[in-house]
Amino acid sequence: ETGVTQTPRHLVMGMTNKKSLKCEQHLGHNAMYWYKQSAKKPLELMFVYNFKEQTENNSVPSRFSPECPNSSHLFLHLHTLQPEDSALYLCASSPTGGGLATDTQYFGPGTRLTVL
């Protein structure tokens, strides 16, 4: 897994905890994404960053706070989560700003989050 890495791979947290998910891409891409994958539901886009700037916020609750300090790193800060936030959180990256056939997303392995 040298393309897109995510840490931690598994996380259990209480509703009052604060934690962060980290994503790093080693592909030289300029766009990064956070997705939420829940059982029995389609993949839900949460946030998109292009060249470190947030270009999409898909009506995500404020208890999820993204941060993109540079094009290679993306964080998702979590606080006061709810049990229904338990899911697999996937990070992805793509080469550029969208309009090319080569702008394929490459996914990380995900962080399995459980909120107690």
Add this chain to the structure above:
Amino acid sequence: AQTVTQSQPEMSVQEAETVTLSCTYDTSESDYYLFWYKQPPSRQMILVIRQEAYKQQNATENRFSVNFQKAAKSFSLKISDSQLGDAAMYFCAYKDNSIYAGKSTFGDGTTLTVKP
């Protein structure tokens, strides 16, 4: 808004046989991209094949090919000579030809079982 529908939650195929996974989508755009992603159990989601809407020729990647019917808005995936390693959840995805990296819309997924 664009939608992607995978009407088969589960499919199974005998090893070495051929299976076709269905996907339909809805869009008012004329220029877009379609993707099939594979997510093996507990493993990373990876791109299987992609299709540019402006290309009439169906994309192929080794044992994987698509049947792209633009007028019908259909984008099925055919897996030939199925192998045990093909067992996974398969997601169909749609993406506008946008100047920004942004929303890819994913279907609910089809779980493929390969029987030895």
